[in-house]
Amino acid sequence: ETGVTQTPRHLVMGMTNKKSLKCEQHLGHNAMYWYKQSAKKPLELMFVYNFKEQTENNSVPSRFSPECPNSSHLFLHLHTLQPEDSALYLCASSPLAGVSYEQYFGPGTRLTVT
C-alpha cells in the first residue's frame, strides 16, 4: 500500500460512453499526476496538479479532462474515447511538485475501450 488509491481498478467502456477515473491520496501531498502506461511504450505523463492548479497538460487530447477539487482527490473524465486509449492509467502524488520529491503511485485503472 502506497497511500494512493484508484477506482475502479478495471473499466470497460464503449467509444460513446462517458466515465470517470478517481484517485485519492492519503499522504498529505500537494501535487498529483496522471500517467498513461501502454503496452510496449514508456510511461507518459498526462497532467500535473500542484496545490489544485494544473501546471502541465502534456498535449493530451481533449477527450481526457482532468479535475482536481482538492489536494487529496484527482479525477480523469473520459468521453468519446478511441480503442488506442486502452491502457493502464496511473495516478501519483508527491509532497510538492519540486524535483527533490519522489512520486508515489497508485495501483492503476486498467481501461479497455471497445
Place this chain on the structure above:
Amino acid sequence: GEDVEQSLFLSVREGDSSVINCTYTDSSSTYLYWYKQEPGAGLQLLTYIFSNMDMKQDQRLTVLLNKKDKHLSLRIADTQTGDSAIYFCAESMAGSGGYNKLIFGAGTRLAVHP
C-alpha cells in the same frame, strides 16, 4: 532530448545477483529513481540517488551512478523469486511549471528461475 533506455529482459537464477542497467540523456537530471512494478500493480519506489552521488546501498539493493557516461545501474543481491517484476529507471528534471517531471525508461522485465 529526453530519453531513458533500458534493456527489456533479464533472466537470473535464484540466489544470484541481478544487475539492471539504464542510460539517460539529460545531464541536468537532479535525481534518478528505480521503480518496481509487479503484475497488476502500480509502480513502487525502490530507491533513488541524488546526482552528486556515485553509489547508494539499501539492504540488498545497490545503485551505481556514472554521471560522466550517464549510466545508472541497480544491483539486487541474492535475487529471490519475489523480485520477479518490471523495473523502471527514471530521471527527474524540472518541468515547464517547475514541477517534478519524471522521464521513464521502457522497463526491464526481471525473471528469476530456480
